[in-house]
Amino acid sequence: MKSKQSIIIIITLILLLCPLAIYLGKQKTFSESENRVLQTRPTLNSEDYIGGNFQSNQDRYLSDQFPFRNTFVTLKTKLDYWSGKRYFHNVYIGKKNQMFEDFTPFSNEQIEQLKERLQTFLDGHQDLNTSMLLVPNAISLQKDNLPSQAKPIDQTVILQNFLEGLNVDYAPDLTELLKEHAKEYLYYRTDHHWTSLNAYYVWQAFASQNGFTLPEYTNYYISDDFIGTLASKSGYPVSQPDQIQIYVGDDQTNYTISYVEEKKKTISFYDESKLTAKDQYAVFMGGNFARVDIATDSESEQRLLIFKDSYANAFVPFLAPYYEKVIMIDPRYYFGDVNQLIQDEGITDMLFLYNANTFFSDTSLNDYLAP
Incomplete structure (x- = not known):
């Protein structure tokens, strides 16, 4: 009593x-x-x-x-996990505690509309050398590590259907390209981004397509305590944080990187201050911005315009030495006249670089290309 x-x-x-x-x-x-x-x-x-x-x-x-909110959230997630649950706030917890962002594309009608608007835009710039790199996510490429009850939408089919018939100079099926490396460290275990290793494999294919001669690269680990967005979203406790590495080529190209709206400049692709912040992936280019201009002292006369999401931030350091100028625009934040930009800047090449989850679920590019 x-x-x-x-x-x-x-x-x-x-x-x-x-x-x-x-x-x-x-x-x-x-x-x-x-x-x-x-x-x-x-x-x-x-x-x-x-x-x-x-x-x-x-x-x-x-x-x-x-x-003690965080303690209770973690405790509840653990209890749910022990009871057999493997899906938390759009995140699957897979084998070896790898986390997978679920693939939730918008409707087939919206995807078709995006393709039509993109094709209309490309048809207006047929004089440019245009490439499209749509990067599959871990949920597509590393299915073997998903929990047994996971039944995600097949990302591969949507990617193939979208790329089929698209009038671009280079639009490879990156799923096929990366399959032989699927068991490697291509995606962070706790975050939705690709690793630098993954970006490097895609870069090799892109460089070969464009006839670029690659320098010798040295890879450096710059963090071993990265805990990413999927851990935050799911609430699942992390026992093994991720590592972040960068690849540095032995070329002697110099850069001036201008964040146009922020009116600031730097000479490095990496913002080391972000390694002490929550989102350590922002070490690449400092994060996402509306427009970033990269001027180089390369002997190239090519000028590249990139439509991008955050995946491009880890990719740009590879390709910058091969262009006189690289301009990155993020349609989530950029509202300028891109046709005028192409004309004013003398753009010769264009690249669309997105991860599939963002490309097929975020409406920014579709809205930006609207007539």
Whole structure:
């Protein structure tokens, strides 16, 4: 009887003290483990209260600011995992604790619309040497490591259908290209990005297609404690962080890298300060920006325009020595007139470089190419 009373008293104290701790404690504005902004204490006003916004914000506030939240989230995820669950917030937990971002493309109609708009744009620039590199994700290339209950949409079929008949000079099936390396460290275990090794294999194929002579590369490990976005999304605890490596060629090309809207310049493709931040992948190019111009002292007269997502950030250091200038635009943030840009900058080559998950689920490029 006394034990039951003790339990009741403990539960009552928790129910009373937790809200008090939330309101009196210091508010957290960002969760490093979840890599997202947290809900802070909402301001009460009549408009939000009548519209229901105050109540929903209050619920999120109490959830986000709950004492020892991260500990409870991790504990719940562990319990769910032990009970057999292998899917957490769009992330599969596979063999050897490898994490896979689920493939959730938009509708077939939207994919066809994107292809039509892209083809119309390409038809208007047939004088350019155009390539398309659509990189398959781990969920497509490393299926053997998925949990047995995983039944993802077949990314390979969608990639092949999209590339078929597309009027570009070079659009390889990268799934076939990378299959022989599928058991290698092509993707981070805790993050949705490809590794530099994966980018290097694709670069070799791209260089061969374009007749580039490759220098000797030395690879350096610059981090061994990278915990990526998939770990944050899933809440699954990481026992073995990822490593980040870079490839450095022995060429003597010099660069000036300009972040156009930010009005800042650098001479390095790598921002070492990001290695102490949550998103260590941002060490490549410092992250994502609307427009980045890379001027080189290469003897080449070719000028390259890249439509890109974050996968391109680990790829650009390989190709920059072979162009007089490289311009990267990210349609998620860039709203300038690309046709005028092509004319003004004397663009000779164009590259679309995306991972399949982003390309078939993010509408930015489709919206940007809209007539």
